[in-house]
Amino acid sequence: MDNLNKIKKDIRILGIESSCDETAAAVLINGKIRSNIIAGQDVHREYGGVVPELASRAHQQNIVPVVDVALKKAGISPRDLDAVAVTAGPGLLGSLLVGLSFAKSLALALDIPLIGVHHMQAHILAHFIYDEGQPQPEFPFLALTISGGHTQIVWVEDYFKMKILGETKDDAIGEAFDKIAQLLGLPYPGGPQIDRLAKRGNPKAFKFPVSNIENLDFSFSGLKTSVLYFLQKKLKENPEFIKENLADLAASVQHTIIKTVIEKLDKAVRLTGTKRLAIGGGVSANRGLREALESFARENDLALFIPDFSYTTDNAAMIAIAGYLKYKKGEFSPLDLIPRARWSIEE
Numbered sequence: 242m243d244n245l246n247k248i249k250k251d252i253r254i255l256g257i258e259s260s261c262d263e264t265a266a267a268v269l270i271n272g273k274i275r276s277n278i279i280a281g282q283d284v285h286r287e288y289g290g291v292v293p294e295l296a297s298r299a300h301q302q303n304i305v306p307v308v309d310v311a312l313k314k315a316g317i318s319p320r321d322l323d324a325v326a327v328t329a330g331p332g333l334l335g336s337l338l339v340g341l342s343f344a345k346s347l348a349l350a351l352d353i354p355l356i357g358v359h360h361m362q363a364h365i366l367a368h369f370i371y372d373e374g375q376p377q378p379e380f381p382f383l384a385l386t387i388s389g390g391h392t393q394i395v396w397v398e399d400y401f402k403m404k405i406l407g408e409t410k411d412d413a414i415g416e417a418f419d420k421i422a423q424l425l426g427l428p429y430p431g432g433p434q435i436d437r438l439a440k441r442g443n444p445k446a447f448k449f450p451v452s453n454i455e456n457l458d459f460s461f462s463g464l465k466t467s468v469l470y471f472l473q474k475k476l477k478e479n480p481e482f483i484k485e486n487l488a489d490l491a492a493s494v495q496h497t498i499i500k501t502v503i504e505k506l507d508k509a510v511r512l513t514g515t516k517r518l519a520i521g522g523g524v525s526a527n528r529g530l531r532e533a534l535e536s537f538a539r540e541n542d543l544a545l546f547i548p549d550f551s552y553t554t555d556n557a558a559m560i561a562i563a564g565y566l567k568y569k570k571g572e573f574s575p576l577d578l579i580p581r582a583r584w585s586i587e588e
């Protein structure tokens with residue numbers, strides 16, 4: 242069987258992701274997912290955000306079992322692998338180092354290529370994971386990547402030819418959700434909590450300012466500050482204000498964030514004349530945002546692509562598909578590859 246597959250030239254890639262607080266490994270054979278394993282890190286919960294030192298320590302504990310399970314679930318042994326793809330940046334340096342060092346050792350021991358992957362490119366390339374019945378966007382297309390660490394509008398001309406049209410100047414969109422949720426006394430990560438509460442609240446109950454940046458860039462720190470001041474004032478008048486208005490507060494905050502995103506997308510669609518819009522990142526799970534994106538796409542006659550949730554949050558399947566696409570181009574990395582905390586998607 243092994244030889245037979247070799248004759249058929251199957252390409253088997255192991256993807257490894259450790260840029261933030263998720264240790265993940267995935268096996269991809271000819272672009273199809275065979276396993277996609279993610280170990281989250283609860284250790285950050287009590288701090289209300291990711292603590293870098295704790296993240297790298299947890300990666301060290303998780304990396305071996307996570308890769309082991311990914312290989313076993315895919316039903317292959319390390320010897321069957323054709324390459325190891327790994328996130329080389331951007332991300333937390335100490336966290337990136339764990340995945341990268343592991344991937345290097347594996348590549349060296351197995352004498353197979355190492356492929357360094359850009360985390361943000363991978364979020365977009367997740368749309369090319371082969372999934373039965375799942376359409377893939379044709380080039381060029383507009384991509385929106387929204388998560389706890391990123392907020393970008395990207396013009397995608399080809400797999401590795403991307404241009405940033407707009408990005409956040411301060412907090413990422415998920416960070417805005419999480420920090421405002423914290424002000425409301427909700428547990429971390431607060432994004433899903435706000436989403437859940439917003440369902441039964443009035444989105445017009447309270448009016449918060451939308452950032453007035455003219456171009457396609459985002460800013461969410463102003464919203465956070467205005468919610469803080471608003472709450473301080475209201476709590477002075479009524480200490481039970483948050484408790485009594487929680488659903489309306491969540492709905493109003495969510496409404497403001499969604500409005501910002503749709504306004505920027507509207508500008509980007511008019512600027513590029515695109516007919517295709519692809520979404521990635523954990524915040525794409527937001528129900529209100531999904532509904533808004535669906536009606537925005539309908540109104541503008543756009544094909545909308547939102548991959549399965551397991552491929553939109555931080556995962557290694559997206560790293561493996563980026564690695565597969567690079568493998569086919571013969572683009573490998575040297576074994577002295579260094580991780581990069583900051584790294585533009587355009588480089």
Ligand code: KG4
Nearest residue numbers: 388389390415430432436523524527554555
């Ligand atoms: O992509 P992701 O899993 O990890 C990175 O940050 O890269 O995204 C996590 C972020 C968190 O900020 C979380 O609060 C947010 O995505 N999030 C949501 C929802 N689900 C996750 N935000 C709003 N509504 C949701 N349903």
Ligand code: ZN
Nearest residue numbers: 364388390555
């Ligand atoms: Zn990410």
